[in-house]
Amino acid sequence: xxxxxxxxxxxxxxxxxxxxxxxxxxxxxxxxxxxxxxxxxxxxxxxxxxxxxxxxxxxxxxxxxxxxxxxxxxxxxxxxxxxxxxxxxxxxxxxxxxxxxxxxxxxxxxxxxxxxxxxxxxxxxxxxxxxxxxxxxxxxxxxxxxxxxxxxxxxxxxxxxxxxxxxxxxxxxxxxxxxxxxxxxxxxxxxxxxxxxxxxxxxxxxxxxxxxxxxxxxxxxxxxxxxxxxxxxxxxxxxxxxxxxxxxxxxxxxxxxxxxxxxxxxxxxxxxxxxxxxxxxxxxxxxxxxxxxxxxxxxxxxxxxxxxxxxxxxxxxxxxxxxxxxxxxxxxxxxxxxxxxxxxxxxxxxxxxxxxxxxxxxxxxxxxx
Amino acid sequence: xxxxxxxxxxxxxxxxxxxxxxxxxxxxxxxxxxxxxxxxxxxxxxxxxxxxxxxxxxxxxxxxxxxxxxxxxxxxxxxxxxxxxxxxxxxxxxxxxxxxxxxxxxxxxxxxxxxxxxxxxxxxxxxxxxxxxxxxxxxxxxxxxxxxxx
Numbered sequence: 316x317x318x319x320x321x322x323x324x325x326x327x328x329x330x331x332x333x334x335x336x337x338x339x340x341x342x343x344x345x346x347x348x349x350x351x352x353x354x355x356x357x358x359x360x361x362x363x364x365x366x367x368x369x370x371x372x373x374x375x376x377x378x379x380x381x382x383x384x385x386x387x388x389x390x391x392x393x394x395x396x397x398x399x400x401x402x403x404x405x406x407x408x409x410x411x412x413x414x415x416x417x418x419x420x421x422x423x424x425x426x427x428x429x430x431x432x433x434x435x436x437x438x439x440x441x442x443x444x445x446x447x448x449x450x451x452x453x454x455x456x457x458x459x460x461x462x463x464x465x466x467x468x469x470x471x472x473x474x475x476x477x478x479x480x481x482x483x484x485x486x487x488x489x490x491x492x493x494x495x496x497x498x499x500x501x502x503x504x505x506x507x508x509x510x511x512x513x514x515x516x517x518x519x520x521x522x523x524x525x526x527x528x529x530x531x532x533x534x535x536x537x538x539x540x541x542x543x544x545x546x547x548x549x550x551x552x553x554x555x556x557x558x559x560x561x562x563x564x565x566x567x568x569x570x571x572x573x574x575x576x577x578x579x580x581x582x583x584x585x586x587x588x589x590x591x592x593x594x595x596x597x598x599x600x601x602x603x604x605x606x607x608x609x610x611x612x613x614x615x616x617x618x619x620x621x622x623x624x625x626x627x628x629x630x631x632x633x634x635x636x637x638x639x640x641x642x643x644x645x646x647x648x649x650x651x652x653x654x655x656x657x658x659x660x661x662x663x664x665x666x667x668x669x670x671x672x673x674x675x676x677x678x679x680x681x682x683x684x
Numbered sequence: 685x686x687x688x689x690x691x692x693x694x695x696x697x698x699x700x701x702x703x704x705x706x707x708x709x710x711x712x713x714x715x716x717x718x719x720x721x722x723x724x725x726x727x728x729x730x731x732x733x734x735x736x737x738x739x740x741x742x743x744x745x746x747x748x749x750x751x752x753x754x755x756x757x758x759x760x761x762x763x764x765x766x767x768x769x770x771x772x773x774x775x776x777x778x779x780x781x782x783x784x785x786x787x788x789x790x791x792x793x794x795x796x797x798x799x800x801x802x803x804x805x806x807x808x809x810x811x812x813x814x815x816x817x818x819x820x821x822x823x824x825x826x827x828x829x830x831x832x833x834x
Contacts, residue, residue: 382770382771383771384705386701386702386703386704388703388704388771388772388773388774388784389770389771390770390771390772391770391771406774409772409774409781410772489700489706490705490706491700491701491705492701492705494705497770517767517769517786518765518767518786518787518788518797518799519786519788519799519801519820519821520767520769520786521705521706559752559753559754560753560754562753588752588754589754590751590754590755590756594754618751618754618756619755619756619757632750632751632752633752634752657752657753658752658753658766658767658768659768660749660752660753660766660768661752661753664752
């Protein structure tokens with residue numbers, strides 16, 4: 316009999332304790348109304364305390380980049396907190412550099428607002444909006460990359476070519492919460508009523524699997540943006556751009572924006588790496604662009620071309636092709652800027668090639684994902 | 685088998701929505717210690733050691749990174765694609781943070797794949813935890829045997 320009663324009694328006590336903790340939490344952790352001061356009084360907001368800084372800002376339509384839904388695993392939502400909000404949490408410190416710690420940079424998702432708080436965020440964040448879009452088209456551009464175009468339903472997005480948006484993946488299947496992922500826009504700034512993204516299937520990836528297997532034309536999807544520090548300088552310096560896979564996106568935006576705005580004289584080299592012919596895409600569009608922009612040079616390269624499949628372009632790892640062209644074609648006698656879109660490994664490898672060819676790290680641009 | 689406080693904490697961290705949206709347990713509800721004990725048996729049945737399997741996975745991860753985001757062929761037998769999404773994940777056992785680097789290792793002759801992350805290599809090597817059945821990143825011993833080894 317005791318064997319039956321004892322677990323029940325333990326469960327009952329646990330339930331009572333849980334209820335008590337919940338009630339105490341509501342009473343003790345009632346922080347009341349607090350003031351959020353943004354950028355030295357530029358904006359002051361009264362709100363109820365107790366929520367994270369990230370969600371409190373989102374509630375005020377101020378969107379700080381975030382890719383993990385506030386779980387402290389992406390490190391994207393860094394912002395400067397200028398008032399005392401307590402010590403760093405163990406979840407924050409892995410993302411902080413020495414400079415971040417000195418500037419009291421915090422992860423907005425990990426800072427809970429318990430009293431008045433002052434923060435500094437880039438002014439651009441005030442221009443970021445949430446868009447309720449409808450999927451206009453989905454096109455397979457390769458076997459694992461989809462071009463997805465979203466109609467903003469009368470809203471307009473204003474951005475510089477090279478920036479990115481966050482795609483909000485809704486709960487689906489076993490995924491109970493919404494998830495956000497960042498994708499560079501392939502559409503041009505002149506196309507204000509749409510957003511076009513290139514989304515490559517990531518093995519095991521929640522967002523990309525959802526896009527590739529469940530998303531369909533006509534679906535409603537939220538986008539948040541534009542974000543990012545990646546855009547071309549307003550100079551006539553030679554641009555050397557490098558990408559692979561869906562890293563194509565920001566360069567389609569930048570290059571076709573240059574065509575639209577008549578920026579035709581600037582020398583631009585675009586190196587695009589893929590493994591085989593079946594991983595290559597937009598070749599016709601970029602060859603056409605070469606005809607319209609006399610100083611634009613497109614250099615597609617295959618790292619593992621398959622026997623029997625015709626290919627008359629460059630071959631080899633994209634960094635080796637870049638190195639060869641920097642030495643033999645582009646030259647080192649003029650100032651050059653590097654523009655990169657890819658994984659940290661690809662960016663590090665390209666940085667090494669650029670610096671070995673006398674391109675300063677200060678002149679190499681990429682989003683630090 | 686008895687759950688220690690550390691195991692109880694780890695199992696809580698493995699629930700959906702704590703560290704990752706889907707968690708680490710898949711469709712399973714049994715205690716993690718029981719899952720580990722069962723999977724140690726499955727690894728043994730497959731003739732795999734945790735140390736050697738972790739070394740093999742780490743080797744493929746390292747070689748795959750040379751593709752700079754594009755797939756790369758290793759030893760004519762495997763096609764590896766490594767992607768490096770932004771961010772880091774803490775281990776549910778609270779003994780480290782790991783980049784979200786993910787490798788898809790495909791045996792070319794059969795087209796069968798294993799998907800592995802930096803964190804899942806750590807979980808396999810240090811905790812003998814290969815994730816619950818039904819988890820997106822479970823390292824199924826028999827599949828690893830077929831895909832990773834000659």
